[in-house]
Amino acid sequence: MTSVGVVAVSHSPALAEAAIALALEMTATGAPAVIAAAGTADGEIGTDAARIAEAIAEADSGDGVAVIMDLGSAVMSAELALEFVDPNLAERTRLVAAPFVEGLLAAVVRAAGGASLAEVAEEATGALRPKTDHLQSPTPDQDAAGAASAADEPPAPSDASSATATVRNVAGLHARPAAVIAGAVASFDAEVTLLRDDHAQRPPVSAASPIGIATLAAGPGTVVLIRATGPQAAEAVEHVRALIDEGFGEEPAEGQAPTGAAAPAPARVDPTPTGPIGVSSGRVVGPAVVLRRTVREPSASDRVPEDARDGAVSLLREASIRVAERYRERAASVTGQRRTVLEATADMATDPTLVGGVEALIRDGGLTPTRAAWQVSAELAEQYRAAGGLIAERATDLLDVRNRLIAELRGEEPPGVPDRREPFILVADDLAPADTVALDPAVCLALITEQGGPTSHTAIIARELGLPAVVGYPEATSIADGDLLLVDGDTGEVVVRPDPAAQATATGVITLPPFEGPGQTRDGHRVLLGANVGAPRDVARAVERGAEGVGLFRTEFCFLDRDTEPSIDEQVGAYREVFDGFAGQRVVVRTLDAGSDKPLPFLTNDDEPNPALGVRGLRTARRHPDVLERQVQAIARAAEGATADVWVMAPMVATAAEARDFVTLARGAGLATVGVMIETPAAGLTAVEVMREVDFVSLGTNDLAQYTMAADRQSGDLADLANPWQPALLRLIGMIGEASRDTSGTPVGVCGEAAADPDLACVLVGLGVTSLSMAARAITRVGARLGDVELVACRRAAEAAVSAADPAEAKAAARAALG
Structure with a gap:
């Protein structure tokens, strides 16, 4: 099989590398040699014939080299480069008159399939054909031809x-x-x-x-x-x-026949329910900050001279790549749904339909890049809205891409959420992922938007951040900056300038003072109340809200969005930031919980058939024990110079033998207090045996509910099954509490979302849980509720809940018992 090399000649190193990365992502197997020859020797924008000659020689394997160039002097530099290479190599080198990004992609994909140099060049040259066919408006004659019979159409290719x-x-x-x-x-x-x-x-x-x-x-x-x-x-x-x-x-539409049956008539997807909708619980009061995020509309009359259009297209492409990179930088700083939606929006910024449409208006009509981006985005957004349903909700993301692309082209700061230090309620027409990703729940009290529905990004991210939110509120942006608002994320109620009586009904935790501890029941039974921390940036919020330590320190932030494992020194520095924030207090560190919804290229497999039940958490050490060993060493080193009481635990443990092996590893590294997470029914059912091997256990109620109920925690359709008030889950937790008593009081913590529910926290204490860890904003409410009841009431509530038939009955019975 032939192996044609490819050289990418561009004025911009960033453009060349990004285009090569895009092309390589499209190759399933057997990627050819692809070499960038971009920029000048001193790192400036431009081209260098000597660098191109070196790249041609490097890419050649004997079957020839296809050279793809961006514009202007790139062509002349490539021609000059052929004079610098061996004459035989020059003869098997083709300078291809193809569009840079599309041609490079086509050339790489074709070369990966073993095509000849001529075939690779032909494929690259024709790379624009699908786009021009798509963008060309049909004439009346073409419409008539389209309606003609299939007999008039040319025969289909043999392949x-x-x-x-x-x-x-x-x-x-x-x-x-x-x-x-x-x-x-x-x-x-x-x-x-x-x-x-x-x-x-x-x-x-x-x-x-x-x-x-x-x-x-x-x-x-x-x-x-x-x-x-x-x-x-x-x-x-x-x-x-x-x-x-x-x-x-996904969920099938009502009335849709199974595969093979007759299809029903096309149906329009109903958009979202009308009227204000509460999509994330909580009732808070605060001043409004109205986000009017847009950019100045570009002039429709300005034109780009014909001889400057290639340069304008290059500026557009570079700007789109930079916008995508900034989205991905934001995505790397977060996890969960926020990361997913930001990564999807980053793909929009370089999508061929968007960028190609803008390029066409620049080349064919002479529109400025900013005006062309404005027009194409508006047309696409209108198509999205006309489609209805979930597609309509993506129009906001597309227009955010437009605004950021135009700001990038102008050299301006992109629109976004204002930087505020005082608490506020954010009001907007709608919110894109880039708006919400940087929201700090310590100062942003709630969200109100005119648009959006229960599945919109606003709703998803509000729930993830624990912010009350109302969507579909008419004329939200007519609210004045600074107006006092009452927002109820359960009922969808929004009151502008509420009176003192209405203000007094707010229950949101941000309006409450920090927790002053200690965590205990009214009769003095001690329950440590800690915070869940996902990165060093969360430390200040946890300390401010009165956390008595960290019950769950997630270490994934060190590993996510990387192609290689972080060094021990990198990990030590990151862990020590958290340890130093809690001097004299307990910090429970969870080792890397990779796999499932947190895949890592250097640790987990992309083809895992069932990620939630596959190689995740501690199980990754079966294939890569060295990664866990180095992380444990890093935790031990970071703990050496800290005054925090550092505990360490492993996730996704199923057997006592796994617990024993982890304890041996951790203690061998010098860590004194070692435990495991109980997230599987197997570990819960054998809790006595597991506890005999460890110093403590912590219950991850999100995963424990998922596996107990066989209900994917990410599925909205199964949310009722994953409810932490499920009696089956509570009975299993009760068994773990009994195992603690049978093993002389092994500490039992809970670090899942169940700990943040004040009534459920009391039930957990009644079941034998000794510490609770939650989002920092929930600590005050949980601490206040525990302080109002005695331990005997917690135990009565636990008995009532585990005896119930369903979650609703369990919750009602527990509340009645607590009084």
Whole structure:
């Protein structure tokens, strides 16, 4: 098989590296040698013939080299470079007149498949054809031709394949399914397009473009025509057909027939319920800060001279890459849903449908990059809104990309949430991920938006941050900055300028003073109340709210968004920041909980068939024991110079033998107090045996509920099963409490969300839990509730809850017992 090399010649090193990274992501196997020849020798913007000659020689394996250039002097420098290389190498080097990003991607993908130099060059040269076909508006003659019979169409290529699929999931081809399809087709050697069966006269969209797929507005019942050409056309078509027909694992729309049955008529997805909707619990009072996040509309009359348009396109591409990089930087600083939605928005910034449409307006119409970005984004956003449902909610994200791209092109600061030190309630038309990712729950009390629904990013992130939130509030942005607001995230109520009586009904924890401790029941039974800490930045908030230490220090922040394991020294520095913040107090460190929803390229497998039940937590040490060994060494080193009382525990333990092995490892590194997390029913059922091996245990109630109820904790459809008030879960916790008494009082902590519920916290204490760890903002309420009841009442509440038939009955019975 041939192995053609590829050289990317660009004025910008950042552009070249990003374009190469994009191209390599599209190759399933056998990536060719791809070398960047970008910038000048002194690191400035420009091109250098000598650097290009060196890159050609490096990329050559004997089968030839395809050189893809961006613009202007890049072409001349590449031509000059051929004079510097060996004449035989020059003969097997092709300078390809292809668009830089698209041509590079096409060349790399084709070369990875073993194509010849001529075939690679031809593929790169034709890389713009799918885009121009898509963007060209059909003439009336073309409309008529599109309606003509299939007999008038040219015969399909011999390597072509096609099929139809009916959209079955209730939300249609919204952002996530679009991203799934785009990621899937990248692994096939085929060009795949999608077209709605009822829009046959329109040009198809590339299945590699999430934005393009979303603009199909394909709701449940829509029939999609899948076409592909290329060596793996049939396989690609069948894979995409199966994805659509199976509904991407999402809830099927009402009335949708199973695969193989007759498809119902196309249905429009209902957007979101009308009127204010409470999407995240809590009732708070605070002053409004109104976010009017937009940029100045660019002039529609300004034009770019024809000889400057290539340069304008380069500026656009570089700006889009920088915007995407900034989204990803923000994503790297967070976890969970916030990280997911930011990464998806980063992909929007460089999506071929968006960037390609802007480029076309610059080249063909001479529009400025800012005006072209404004117009294309507006058109795409309108298509999103017309589609309804979840797709409509992504229009906000797209317009945020537009605003940040325009600000980047102008050299201005992007719009966003104001920097405030005093507590406030954030009010906006809608909130994009980039707005909400930096919100500090210590000062942001609640969220109110005009748009959005229960599945919007505002709702998702509000729940993750524990902020009360109301969406769909009419004319929210007509509220004046500084107006006092009462917000109820349960009922959807918003009161502007509430009177003192209404203000007194607020119960949000931020309006309460910090917890002053100690944590204990009214009769003096001690219960340590700690904070969950996910990174050093959380320390100040936990200390401010009165935490009595850290009951769960998540160490994943050191490892996430990295291709390689952090060094021991890096880990020591990060851990010590947290230890120093809690001098003289307990800090419980959880070792790396990788896997499941926290995959790591150097530790976990991408093809894990069932991540939640697979190699995660302590189990990663089965394959990579050295990673755990180095982390334990780093924790021990960081503890040496600290006055904090450092405890360490391992996640996802199922057997006493696993607990014993971890204790041996940790004590061997010099750590004195070693425990494990009980997150599996197996560990709960054998709690006595596990406790005989360790100094303490901590219950991760989120995962313990997930595994006890066999209900994915990420599934909204199964939220009732994952309820921490489930009697089955409480009975299992009760068994663990009994095991503690049977082993002379082994400490039992809870560090899941259950600890933040004041009534449930009392039940947990009644079941034998000795410490509770939660989000810092919840400590005051939990501490106050415990201080109002005696231990005997906690035990009565626990007995009532475990005897109940369902969560609602358990909660009501416990409250009655607590009084």
